[in-house]
Amino acid sequence: MNLFQTRGCCFCPIASGSSGNATYVEADGDGILIDCACSGKKIEQALSELGTSIRNVRGIFITHGHHDHYGSIGVLARRHKIPIYANAPTWQRIRDDNTSGRHVTGKIDPDLIQVTDTLFTGPTVTLGALTITSFPVPHDCPGAVGYRVRLGGRTAVVMTDLGYIPRELEDEVLGASVILLESNHDTQMLRNGPYPGYLKNRILSNSGHLSNDAAGLFAVKLARGGTGRIYLGHLSKVNNTPGQALATVSRHLIDARITPNRDVELLVAQREILSAPTRW
Ligand SMILES: [Zn+2]
Numbered sequence: 001m002n003l004f005q006t007r008g009c010c011f012c013p014i015a016s017g018s019s020g021n022a023t024y025v026e027a028d029g030d031g032i033l034i035d036c037a038c039s040g041k042k043i044e045q046a047l048s049e050l051g052t053s054i055r056n057v058r059g060i061f062i063t064h065g066h067h068d069h070y071g072s073i074g075v076l077a078r079r080h081k082i083p084i085y086a087n088a089p090t091w092q093r094i095r096d097d098n099t100s101g102r103h104v105t106g107k108i109d110p111d112l113i114q115v116t117d118t119l120f121t122g123p124t125v126t127l128g129a130l131t132i133t134s135f136p137v138p139h140d141c142p143g144a145v146g147y148r149v150r151l152g153g154r155t156a157v158v159m160t161d162l163g164y165i166p167r168e169l170e171d172e173v174l175g176a177s178v179i180l181l182e183s184n185h186d187t188q189m190l191r192n193g194p195y196p197g198y199l200k201n202r203i204l205s206n207s208g209h210l211s212n213d214a215a216g217l218f219a220v221k222l223a224r225g226g227t228g229r230i231y232l233g234h235l236s237k238v239n240n241t242p243g244q245a246l247a248t249v250s251r252h253l254i255d256a257r258i259t260p261n262r263d264v265e266l267l268v269a270q271r272e273i274l275s276a277p278t279r280w
């Protein structure tokens, strides 16, 4: 399968959900990963399916220090000498993570670690034709950010793991050509589901995760702002289904007289396999 010519632009979720997240963006042979929590081998395979290569990855950008976002960082940095970009609180959590009895990162060449001192936002970096900027998101992890990637006049956004969408954040994101937008849970499924009360409250809080309804309301704004494709991502395995997320977000779009897949493309980012790439 060769879904993507090396000379061109690509945006593609590789994995999305609480078991692991990774998104690939490439323009003219210069690529970046946003998060990298599936095995290094799986990421290499996914890139080769896209018709590109791990050798084209110029940087790994981490959104925050929750485990489902950085699992293969050490392997990728060591094996392929890929620089890591994160802000200080995020890097501190990753560096200190030894939950399995040993440090997740292992030994990484310090020259590969690009950490900013800015507390709440990460770096703005230009790699090849791509300009990458982070923006803070309300989530229960210090330093949590989303990323905006610019290529000429076009923008791609990754925005998952946030409890709500503050006004100033809307301004950062509206007008994006393509977005990976969190649609974590169906609120009724979560309320009636098996999670303990404290966890339900955490997910529902302003620093938790976006519901399908919240994603739907924002999808309307995105579509009106000219966004061409929305991937719904970071779906809960327990409190959501791809069908439920699509149905709820579609209902909000239709209520606003926007026709899904005519006025804006709507799809779910696959949990464990490569999603359909966007030529961007
Ligand atoms: Zn997450």
Ligand SMILES: [Zn+2]
Residues within 6 Å of the ligand: 064, 066, 139, 141, 161
């Ligand atoms: Zn998180």
